[in-house]
Amino acid sequence: MTFEEVYYFVGIKGSGMSALAMILHGKGFKVSGSDVETYFFTQKGLDDKGITIYPFDKENIKPGMTVIAGNAFSDDHEEIVKAKEMGLTVIRYHNFIGEFIKNYTSIGITGSHGKTSTTGLLAHVLGGIEPTSYLIGDGTGFGREDAEFFVLEACEYRRHFLAYSPDYAIITNIDFDHPDYYKNIEDVFHAFDEFSSQVKKGIIACGEDPCLRKLSSNYPIIFYGFSEDNDVFVRDVVKNTSGSSFDVYIKGEKYGHFSIPSYGNHNILNSIAVITFCWLEGIDKEQVQAQLETFGGVKRRFTEKKVADMVVIDDYAHHPSEIKATIDAATQKYPDKEIIAVFQPHTFTRTIALMDDFGEALNLADSVYLCDIFSSAREQTGKVSIEDLAGKIAKGAEVLQLNNMSPLLKHKNAVVLFMGAGDVQKFGTAYEDLLSYSTKRMS
Missing domain, CATH: 3.40.1190.10 (Mur-like, catalytic domain)
Structure with a gap:
């Protein structure tokens, strides 16, 4: 493969795509890309490096580009179609990586x-x-x-x-x-x-x-x-x-x-x-x-902050084994605090297939709250509800709504784990805002 100097990423905010874009930028190549306009946490690194992110539009595709296509986008995506019509090199993310690492x-x-x-x-x-x-x-x-x-x-x-x-x-x-x-x-x-x-x-x-x-x-x-x-x-x-x-x-x-x-x-x-x-x-x-001894961790893996008297932890855990590991880590670090799990399942198929295992893993926490199942681009609907998962948790679980995080306010001097691979962070942010507001009112 001949590596060109101008790279354009279709779906640049994807976790692997954004990382690859920063690698090529760091090696001196000209890099840009497109994605949805909704903010995603991977965008920060791109913004910090001045890498331009466009809304999807076939007019973004220009002569001389090598187009790297994210795996979430099919060949009928307007930008991929335009690139092929122009005779540009279009390569899938994982295939590009496979060639790149040979050096x-x-x-x-x-x-x-x-x-x-x-x-x-x-x-x-x-x-x-x-x-x-x-x-x-x-x-x-x-x-x-x-x-x-x-x-x-x-x-x-x-x-x-x-x-x-x-x-x-x-x-x-x-x-x-x-x-x-x-x-x-x-x-x-x-x-x-x-x-x-x-x-x-x-x-x-x-x-x-x-x-x-x-x-x-x-x-x-x-x-x-x-x-x-x-x-x-x-x-x-x-x-x-x-x-x-x-x-x-x-x-x-x-x-x-x-x-x-x-x-x-x-x-x-x-x-x-x-x-x-x-x-x-x-x-x-x-x-x-x-x-x-100096490793500070990676993004969305046991990321902690202190809000009022609560420890709030954000973690990507979205599989029962990962939930168990996250609760285990929290218990080691905070052995004397109540551990509260707030979990957002990721995809309907995973929720159905691992329902019993999710229940077993979440039961390791002292208290459990659930958020509605995150519907990804892979699947928009499914034959399972968050109430079905709640029924698998022996100690009981309450379903949270984004506009009402007040059930969490009854917990004091505790650890709250917000876990999931979707957008569970917005529930964490809503809770932090409510907790800060409630603390100010009490002072």
């Missing part, structure tokens, strides 16, 4: 859960030591001309990650998700198994996941986890309100002691994966230790 030592991070956090962690650690470009699924992208490494979040949705043949892969887990596309867990497994066969140098996989133990690969798989039957494992784990610390053993020998300022077992596992990659590449252990 680097590439690391693809994938898994049903945890890939964004792990990608962000590896980008932070490796980028603080070696010249590194990276693309994170929270909409963050960074490109530098002298980069030797490329850290990439590889999404399994619709098997898009099969466009990638990275040098290394980190695979965090395999779970049934995206029921609008995958038939069952076996279908998901086959996709990951095919992806693993395309990895060039080596795979780092979580040995705590039974599905990952079944992977076939052209290269040996290094397993990591808590149990000592893994190639890389931890001992002497200490978890407290400041974070977690642990000793890492590789091939039965103690490698080093590490501390992280994050919470929950999932963040320990993510850290072991990153440490394992750095060990494979001969990255200085002391520098890795120092970088781990």
Whole structure:
């Protein structure tokens, strides 16, 4: 592929698209794109870099552009049609990435859960030591001309990650998700198994996941986890309100002691994966230790703020496994506070397929509130309601309305988790505004 100097993104606010746009901008290319006019959190990075965002219009397409098409937009989109009529190069996002990473030592991070956090962690650690470009699924992208490494979040949705043949892969887990596309867990497994066969140098996989133990690969798989039957494992784990610390053993020998300022077992596992990659590449252990201690997290993953006497946390968790991990992290950091879950399901198909699992996960919180199911561009309606999910929660759940967040005001000196992959942030904002207003009235 010949990379042109002018790139135009159809759907530039998509999390992967916005990240790629920032990478190409950072490498000195001219970048612009189009999207809906509604503000989305990925837009901030584009605005900060001065990348122009147009409303969709076929007249935006000009001679000399290479058009990168977001996967959410079909070939009959007006801008894609116009680009093809003009004879311009039109390439899908994941195919562009597949070619682009061939210029680097590439690391693809994938898994049903945890890939964004792990990608962000590896980008932070490796980028603080070696010249590194990276693309994170929270909409963050960074490109530098002298980069030797490329850290990439590889999404399994619709098997898009099969466009990638990275040098290394980190695979965090395999779970049934995206029921609008995958038939069952076996279908998901086959996709990951095919992806693993395309990895060039080596795979780092979580040995705590039974599905990952079944992977076939052209290269040996290094397993990591808590149990000592893994190639890389931890001992002497200490978890407290400041974070977690642990000793890492590789091939039965103690490698080093590490501390992280994050919470929950999932963040320990993510850290072991990153440490394992750095060990494979001969990255200085002391520098890795120092970088781990300064990681501040990624967007919409356990993002905290204090409002009045409440801790308000925004998190992207939209699968039962992720909800459990988020509640686990909140319980570790705030062991003496009530944990309140506010959850917005994402897509009707996922809600139906995982209904019982959602109920089980949300029951781990002390109190549960629900927001109406987010209808994505993939599906506008479905044969399930938010009341159906409420009925699966043993301790009971109240459905919130955006114009009335007052039921949450009865909780004092507690932690509120706003979780979901849709627009649950608007419920969080409404609650914060109401809480601030109520506090002022009381003072």
